[in-house]
Amino acid sequence: MTTGFDKVSALLFNFNVEGKIIEANLTAHQLLGYEFADLAGQSLETILPVASRIFYQTHWLPMLQLTQFANELFVNLLCKDGSQLPVLINSKRVVDSNGAMMITCVGIVIQNRMKYEGELIAAKQAYESALSSNAALTDASENLRTKKEELEKSYAQLERQLIELRQINKIVTHDIQEPVRKLLYYSDVLGEQINNVEDPLLKNVQRMRAVTQQLQRRVLNLQQYVWLTENDDLKSNVKLDKVVAEAKLDVEERFGPGSYILETTTLQEIRGNAEQLKLLFVNLIDNAVRFSAENRKPVITIQSTIIDRNIFKNLKDEYRYAPHVRILIRDNGRGIDSSLHEQMFTMMYAHDNPGGSGMGLTLCRKIVGYHHGTMSLRSNPGEGTTVEIVLPVE
Amino acid sequence: MLLAHGFGCDQHMWRFVIPEFEKDYQIVAFDYVGHGHSDRMAYNKDRYASLQGYAQDVLDVCDELALKNVIFVGHSVSSMVGLLAAIERPHLFNRFIMIGPSPCYINNGGYTGGFARADIEGLIQTMEKNYIGWANFLAPDIMGNAERPLLAEELAESFCSTDPVVARQFAEVTFFSDNRDDLYKISVPSLILQCSNDMIAPDVVGEYLSEHLPGSTLYKMEATGHCPHMSAPDETVRLIKKYLADSL
Numbered sequence: 083m084t085t086g087f088d089k090v091s092a093l094l095f096n097f098n099v100e101g102k103i104i105e106a107n108l109t110a111h112q113l114l115g116y117e118f119a120d121l122a123g124q125s126l127e128t129i130l131p132v133a134s135r136i137f138y139q140t141h142w143l144p145m146l147q148l149t150q151f152a153n154e155l156f157v158n159l160l161c162k163d164g165s166q167l168p169v170l171i172n173s174k175r176v177v178d179s180n181g182a183m184m185i186t187c188v189g190i191v192i193q194n195r196m197k198y199e200g201e202l203i204a205a206k207q208a209y210e211s212a213l214s215s216n217a218a219l220t221d222a223s224e225n226l227r228t229k230k231e232e233l234e235k236s237y238a239q240l241e242r243q244l245i246e247l248r249q250i251n252k253i254v255t256h257d258i259q260e261p262v263r264k265l266l267y268y269s270d271v272l273g274e275q276i277n278n279v280e281d282p283l284l285k286n287v288q289r290m291r292a293v294t295q296q297l298q299r300r301v302l303n304l305q306q307y308v309w310l311t312e313n314d315d316l317k318s319n320v321k322l323d324k325v326v327a328e329a330k331l332d333v334e335e336r337f338g339p340g341s342y343i344l345e346t347t348t349l350q351e352i353r354g355n356a357e358q359l360k361l362l363f364v365n366l367i368d369n370a371v372r373f374s375a376e377n378r379k380p381v382i383t384i385q386s387t388i389i390d391r392n393i394f395k396n397l398k399d400e401y402r403y404a405p406h407v408r409i410l411i412r413d414n415g416r417g418i419d420s421s422l423h424e425q426m427f428t429m430m431y432a433h434d435n436p437g438g439s440g441m442g443l444t445l446c447r448k449i450v451g452y453h454h455g456t457m458s459l460r461s462n463p464g465e466g467t468t469v470e471i472v473l474p475v476e
Numbered sequence: 477m478l479l480a481h482g483f484g485c486d487q488h489m490w491r492f493v494i495p496e497f498e499k500d501y502q503i504v505a506f507d508y509v510g511h512g513h514s515d516r517m518a519y520n521k522d523r524y525a526s527l528q529g530y531a532q533d534v535l536d537v538c539d540e541l542a543l544k545n546v547i548f549v550g551h552s553v554s555s556m557v558g559l560l561a562a563i564e565r566p567h568l569f570n571r572f573i574m575i576g577p578s579p580c581y582i583n584n585g586g587y588t589g590g591f592a593r594a595d596i597e598g599l600i601q602t603m604e605k606n607y608i609g610w611a612n613f614l615a616p617d618i619m620g621n622a623e624r625p626l627l628a629e630e631l632a633e634s635f636c637s638t639d640p641v642v643a644r645q646f647a648e649v650t651f652f653s654d655n656r657d658d659l660y661k662i663s664v665p666s667l668i669l670q671c672s673n674d675m676i677a678p679d680v681v682g683e684y685l686s687e688h689l690p691g692s693t694l695y696k697m698e699a700t701g702h703c704p705h706m707s708a709p710d711e712t713v714r715l716i717k718k719y720l721a722d723s724l
Contacts, residue, residue, distance in 0.1 A: 100700060101701075132598065132675075133595050133598025134602060136675070137602045137606075140702065141606075143703065143707075144706055148488060148489070155606060156602065196605075388657075390526070391564075392528070392532075401520060401525070402522060403526050
């Protein structure tokens with residue numbers, strides 16, 4: 083039995099909150115290609131294509147749940163033959179005579195309107211994209227002009243700094259290194275000339291030698307520091323696994339084989355300067371061994387994860403997320419009071435470190451900086467230290 | 477307890493569950509930039525070109541309010557946003573509640589996410605058409621500019637308002653995201669709330685997630701659909717409370 087309402091030129095249907103169609107009018111059946119009364123009991127999915135279903139779940143239904151209405155919705159309905167029918171729907175959440183929740187819908191077909199709407203949308207998109215690229219262009223050229231001026235200033239400054247650095251480098255490599263070498267030589271000669279091992283002079287000569295050696299190490303580190311500045315653009319694909327293995331051998335040479343345990347997981351390949359990165363790990367492992375706890379054998383673990391980070395660390399409101407490798411270097415050493423963490427990175431900060439140069443972490447941060455990465459410390463006295471380094475993969 | 481809304485709505489979607497937790501937790505709900513009542517001017521196309529930008533929103537909220545020991549409740553795509561935030565800052569989060577999460581929506585090789593690319597393109601078209609037809613549904617805050625005072629219904633209807641440009645990009649970023657490789661990077665204990673008959677995040681996706689996300693617990697819900705915190709707030713609240721009582 084159909085009534086006048088069944089034949090009205092609109093799709094009338096209602097469904098329950100479980101998504102079952104309760105009833106639909108004749109027009110709905112006809113337009114969707116079904117025999118009358120076939121739709122009752124069917125799942126709503128029968129007449130909603132996937133895109134409309136997502137829209138139903140993310141927008142339509144939440145709206146009905148928050149308020150009572152969801153009106154002037156555009157959706158495509160799915161016909162029995164697989165074609166789609168564009169409709170505009172008004173819907174309302176009501177309670178039926180049995181007290182159950184029900185959603186009633188009125189839909190009108192907007193096939194012809196759709197053609198014009200499609201053109202409207204295309205025109206709007208073209209307009210928006212032209213507008214946005216125009217605005218982006220104006221912004222970009224303005225930006226470029228400011229950046230050029232900044233670049234000009236920093237270039238001049240860099241040039242001055244580079245000349246200074248070259249001068250320091252010359253002083254370090256020649257003017258200091260040579261006298262230090264001679265000092266060591268003469269203290270050896272002096273030591274050999276003292277025949278009596280009980281002679282108090284011998285002890286003083288040995289002290290002098292030790293101090294001179296420390297000076298030599300500092301000079302060497304300073305030289306490395308300068309070397310870093312002059313060699314910052316040599317980048318290639320670097321296998322971090324290999325770099326860490328080499329660094330391990332280096333540190334073992336200093337402290338003796340088996341003097342510490344190093345556990346690593348597989349590390350990634352990144353774009354960088356292999357020599358610098360090796361120096362980085364040598365310094366980090368060296369630090370961990372040097373500041374180990376008194377009653378524990380140093381155990382150092384190196385782990386890494388790939389994460390996405392914004393490559394813009396200095397420019398505000400600029401974003402490009404790119405893969406970075408995050409490396410955690412954990413030790414079981416003495417740990418460092420948090421008040422000292424920042425200080426540790428300043429140049430020449432010498433912790434109570436036997437044989438250290440006081441430049442290890444400064445060097446590390448500089449290397450990380452050259453790789454456009456970040457470096458930080460987490461540590462508490464007695465609990466060991468974790469160094470976190472994040473480097474861009476490319 | 478930090479509540480992060482999903483695709484399609486804003487923080488008002490939490491209004492049925494918030495009262496149940498207010499007594500025991502400091503509750504923080506927020507709108508992602510471009511949604512709800514956030515500052516639209518703060519939207520940056522490059523920042524929100526991936527879920528990372530949304531994860532940064534989460535971290536920004538945490539930093540601004542100096543949150544610690546966070547129980548993160550994320551609906552739908554926000555579960556993965558929270559995961560990315562936790563990978564960046566593991567010590568910030570204590571527990572994860574993921575409502576209808578999915579690490580990847582598109583079918584891919586042997587993986588079943590539930591959708592083909594064409595489905596998502598269809599969704600984006602549907603949304604575009606709704607911004608043309610609209611009037612009140614999904615419309616940005618146009619009513620706020622009207623010269624007459626807002627009626628209660630109108631106010632309610634503008635709750636889920638979203639800027640069309642933002643919504644389009646969020647739809648693309650959400651449904652084309654693939655975070656399967658990120659799952660093993662973090663081990664914050666998590667609860668996966670899997671609805672019955674959820675076409676956005678079907679059972680097979682919930683099972684995949686519980687298998688690949690370390691420290692996760694899977695609860696299957698009686699509630700159907702994708703928004704149990706709106707359609708079945710009682711069950712949702714009960715299960716979250718049960719999980720927190722069992723695991724904290």
